[in-house]
Amino acid sequence: MSTDALQQHYKVVIIGSGPAGLTAAIYASRANLQPLVIEGVQPGGQLMTTTDIENFPGFAQGVSGPKMMDEFRAQAKRFGAKMIYGEVTGVALSQTPFEVQIDAEKKVFADVLIVASGASAQYLGLASEEKYKGLGVSACATCDGFFFQGKEVFVVGGGDSAFEEAIFLTKFATKVTLIHRRSQFRASQIMVNRAESNEKITFLLDSVIEEVIGNGSHVTGVRVKNVIDGNESNMKCDGIFIAIGHTPNTKIFEGKLNLDSKGYIITNAKSTATSIPGVFACGDVQDNVYRQAVTAAGTGCMAAIDAERYLENLK
Structure with missing residues (x-):
């Protein structure tokens, strides 16, 4: 430079x-x-x-x-x-x-x-997340949602922004999983109602992403941990949108x-x-x-x- x-x-x-x-x-x-x-x-x-x-x-x-x-x-x-x-x-x-x-x-x-x-943009702070920024990890659905047509994605967050991102992504993705570390959302009830009525959106509550999984060139999944019982599981996805502010x-x-x-x-x-x-x-x-x-x-x-x-x- x-x-x-x-x-x-x-x-x-x-x-x-x-x-x-x-x-x-x-x-x-x-x-x-x-x-x-x-x-x-x-x-x-x-x-x-x-x-x-x-x-x-x-x-x-x-x-x-x-x-x-x-x-x-x-x-x-x-x-x-x-x-x-x-x-x-x-x-x-x-x-x-x-x-x-x-x-x-x-x-x-x-x-x-x-x-x-x-x-x-606020991120989760994971080394694996940093590795796949721009390769499936994004903080802007409006910017990058188009690239996930016919694919499955996660949205992280519990506020209005996360719900807006999730609803927007249903225009492209076949499945949107909204993952939130709590059982209650900060989002307004009208946004929650819209997401709950969208058949493409599923919810994964009391859970956090522990690791972003990929093949070196793009995201292929996530390792998720339940914060209540500590159980971990791997889940398939093609992209992760961070919407925590x-x-x-x-x-x-x-x-x-x-x-x-x-x-x-x-x-x-x-x-x-x-x-x-x-x-x-x-x-x-x-x-x-x-x-x-x-x-x-x-x-x-x-x-x-x-x-x-x-x-x-x-x-």
Whole structure:
């Protein structure tokens, strides 16, 4: 990963290099704002673990996540965006220019800050799960459900998101098993009723996945443990969808920007503006509803346009 030389002051600094951050970089660069993109610990964001993307316009034959993000990055750099690999470890937003700390030893200042640091899907924490991410293990049914036509899948979770994922997956899969560690669900009763009335959905309660089983190239099953009696069994499946929540990457903004109860950055209606003038947020860091690459890119465009107009008004 190449790293551009740092200067001390930038008109626009963008935190994050997923679809939102890099789209913001493309638009800001074309507006001659010469943005700096701080790529984060996972350049390219969550799409770097996605093997096939078939729902992003412009890629008729589909594209891998890493390939698409390489295209985004090259396009942003073509128009003059600067990239640096590193993690933002602190920000000072009480006055302008804003101060941005990168890792332990670097610091830059920005007239405008665009936050596109995304959200991280919560996983089970199994080594076998990590091995098969993108090879049958997913955290997004909307993104990957199409690949499981005529197959059997598991959905892990007990909230509304898990039920939404399970119901959505019945469009493709022949059987959806919703596994939950408790006997009671957090999901709303209307979602539970919909799932219970769907003949493709079965429930496996008081149970957890202990191991993801595969043949090296894709998932073939799971080892399940009953938390009441401790019994374990192997069950066949072709995919596993983890729906136990997302965590927005906003820890460094706590007490500095207005966040909702789940930690997502609150933006003004029909805008990407935050509670601090000159700070804008886009992508999954402020969107806990859609969480799609195309919607993230759209808000990245909005953030760059909002930033450009803000700087024009300052003049």
